Amino acid sequence: MSQIVHGGLDRAELERLGLRPESVLDFSSNVNPFGPPEGVVAAVRNAVDAFHLASYPDPSCWALRRRLAQVHRVDPERILVGNGSADLIHLAMQVLAPGRRVAVLGPTFGEYAHAARRAGAVLLSVAWPGWALSPQGDFHPADTSLDQVRAELETARPHLVVLCNPNNPTGDLLTAEAFTHLRRALPHTCWLLDLAYAAFADTPVSAPLDSRTVVLHSLTKDFALAGLRLGYLVGPQALVERLRSAQPPWNVNGLAQVAGLAALDHLAWRARTLTRLRVECARLRGDLARMGWHPRKTATHFFLLPVGDPGELRARLLRGGLLVRDASSFGLSGFVRIAARQAADNARLLAGLAQERASAGRRAPSPPGRPTALPSGDHP
Ligand SMILES: Cc1ncc(COP(=O)(O)O)c(C=O)c1O
Structure with missing residues (x-):
């Protein structure tokens, strides 16, 4: 592939x-050009010593999850940290997608479709409002309405829908009302909601923390840690547990965990x-x-x-x-x-x-x- x-x-x-x-x-990459913050660089530098390099990292990322849980006001058990959010996209697909119908709203980040195909999903491509999909699979600007997208999703009957909000590469944003409108059409469908660029958006982007939504976050864009790799997801506890058990051990290196903790002091x-x-x-x-x-x-x-x-x-x-x-x-x-x-x-x-x-x-x-x-x- x-x-x-x-x-x-x-x-x-x-x-x-x-x-x-x-x-x-x-x-060409969407990393915050002002970063990383000096305090994060200093924290990583302080951790470059024989002890940190020789020790295995905490496989459960406990300290980082506890801090993320405070930020998101959820139980730490609902958080899973990954080696960048791309790692978690692939993990989520491996667990959720095999043999299932997965709709990806496009044009968008290519890893969703790639990960879904790798996991053996039946991939369905649905155009974002304002875009249309040609029979050859290319997207072009169009006047596609939210209701048309909703109708298409209803017809597709996916098990999982992937939405990147705000969207890469278009910069389009779906409002909370529009998102709710789409979700109501599919009351039993799970959503993988990628908020990698939420902090960059010109209006607040919210995400429901309910039993059918997995919310992905990246720390590599807003904090400029792309070289170190760090992302996390917030989801329903039972699903997070399934994802955790499918994750390879020591997936998130020790310096990335140090950087993540320091980054959260730089909101x-x-x-x-x-x-x-x-x-x-x-x-x-x-x-x-x-x-x-x-x-x-x-x-x-x-x-x-x-x-x-x-x-x-x-x-x-x-x-x-x-x-x-x-x-x-x-x-x-x-x-x-x-x-x-x-x-x-x-x-x-x-x-x-x-x-x-x-x-x-x-x-x-x-x-x-x-x-x-x-x-x-x-x-x-
Ligand atoms: C929408 C989106 N999600 C996820 C990622 C992956 O980010 P990372 O693995 O660095 O957290 C990217 C990277 O470009 C992206 O554009």
Whole structure:
């Protein structure tokens, strides 16, 4: 089964291009560019000693679960920590999906479908409101309503629905009311709700803590711990117990547990930096629109940008040390996904894209693409 394409630096590609990883500005992964917080780095540094390196990590992540339980106001037994939330997506599918109908609302993060297929699920792809699915399996913007999505889910009768909110790569957000409306149509269906980007959203994103919902959280995006790997889920206790018994032992390394505990002392840092990031994202989208590009609206810090040839644009920008995400692997043609960074970095991207426009004008005209049926209100 083929691997899913992700954003982030591809070390082999950079080596071929003669680029050092540290010299590339990464707009292709959605990690908080202000992080990790200094206090978290210091906590990890303090734990790099012979004792911590030689000891097995706590297989139950007890201290971290107890602290997470306080944050979420739930019993620690309802929490399971994983080696990044991608690890938990695969674990949840291995336990919940074999032989079952799993609906994934797309376009979205590729690991859900990959994990469902690996687990032997019957995979059903359903388009998000505002998107449509072609017979070839590609998504394009459309005026699909919430009720159409609800009707499609009712017809599909899935055992499990996967929803990423706010959604990667579109930045779309489903309101609590809209989510409730969908859930009411499927009273016995389980939901895997991925809130990896909830802290980045411009409005609060809530999740029901009931007997048919598993809520996934990642600490690698908002706290910038992608290299260390840390995620967790909150779910009904009996299911969490089943998931725990299917998890390999010592799955979460000791330094990641130290980092997670320290990160939870930095919730104010997270709120502060993500507020700044939303401002930078709005500024970047505004500047792009003024340059004649058509960034799509977003509820978070990343957005889709319609372009003529995303693979070509990505390759050309990368030669100049700027990495954007070709969104083709999400089943979207004609888009790159850009995650906003700090102001100076965004200015470099704008300069790179201005150069692109100028050189595209000199080559055969290949102006920034504008996909068909772009819904109104798509400008910053
Ligand atoms: C929506 C979503 N969920 C989960 C993940 C996995 O994150 P991690 O395993 O780093 O926690 C990603 C990574 O890009 C993502 O975009």
